[in-house]
Amino acid sequence: MRVIKEIKDPRMKISIFSFNEKWIVKCEAGLCEQTFKFPSEEWTLDSVVLKLETPVFRDSVADRFSKMHTDLKPAE
Secondary structure: OEEEEEEEEOOEEEEEEEEOOEEEEEEEEOOEEEEEEEEOOOOOHHHHHHHHOOHHHHHHHHHHHHHHHHHHOOOO
């Protein structure tokens, strides 16, 4: 798997990989990560990048990271 593109976002690191005829999008924040797979026969690299650049997608991913980090906090 090789990195095709990295997208800047202050809340997370977003990397796009090419693997097994899929675009693999890996979003990382702190100790958590989310992975999305886009079949290359249905999505071009440009269409994946456009999807990742939408505020709705990024805000949704950031909200999910917030919930994930809350789940990692020790019980009180």
